[in-house]
Amino acid sequence: MDDASLDEFLDDADSGDGADAVEDAPGATVESADPAVDPATTTYAWSASAVTCDACGTDTDRRWHDGDGRLVCPDCKDW
Ligand SMILES: [Zn+2]
Numbered sequence: 001m002d003d004a005s006l007d008e009f010l011d012d013a014d015s016g017d018g019a020d021a022v023e024d025a026p027g028a029t030v031e032s033a034d035p036a037v038d039p040a041t042t043t044y045a046w047s048a049s050a051v052t053c054d055a056c057g058t059d060t061d062r063r064w065h066d067g068d069g070r071l072v073c074p075d076c077k078d079w
Contacts (some may be wrong), residue, residue, distance in 0.1 A: 047070050 043065050045051075050059040053073035055066065063071035066078060 016069070031032065045063050045065070049073070050061055051063055053060055053063065053076055054070035055072040055076040058073050059077070060073040063073060064077040066072045066076065
């Protein structure tokens with residue numbers, strides 16, 4: 001029994017019919033991210049238990065980021 005040689009496939013590739021030479025269409029890349037869309041950022045933090053406002057120290061169950069990296073109660077949030 002003769003082993004099928006890789007040379008056979010190489011010979012086929014060299015036969016020159018070009019049927020396998022189809023290339024991906026240029027410029028068909030999929031843009032996976034729209035740069036115009038900002039990534040989700042957390043601007044609001046909720047806790048089931050009372051938390052303390054970073055600004056005034058009041059217990060609250062809802063705090064917002066005040067833009068300075070603090071979580072503040074609604075009274076301290078600069079709307
Ligand atoms: Zn506060």
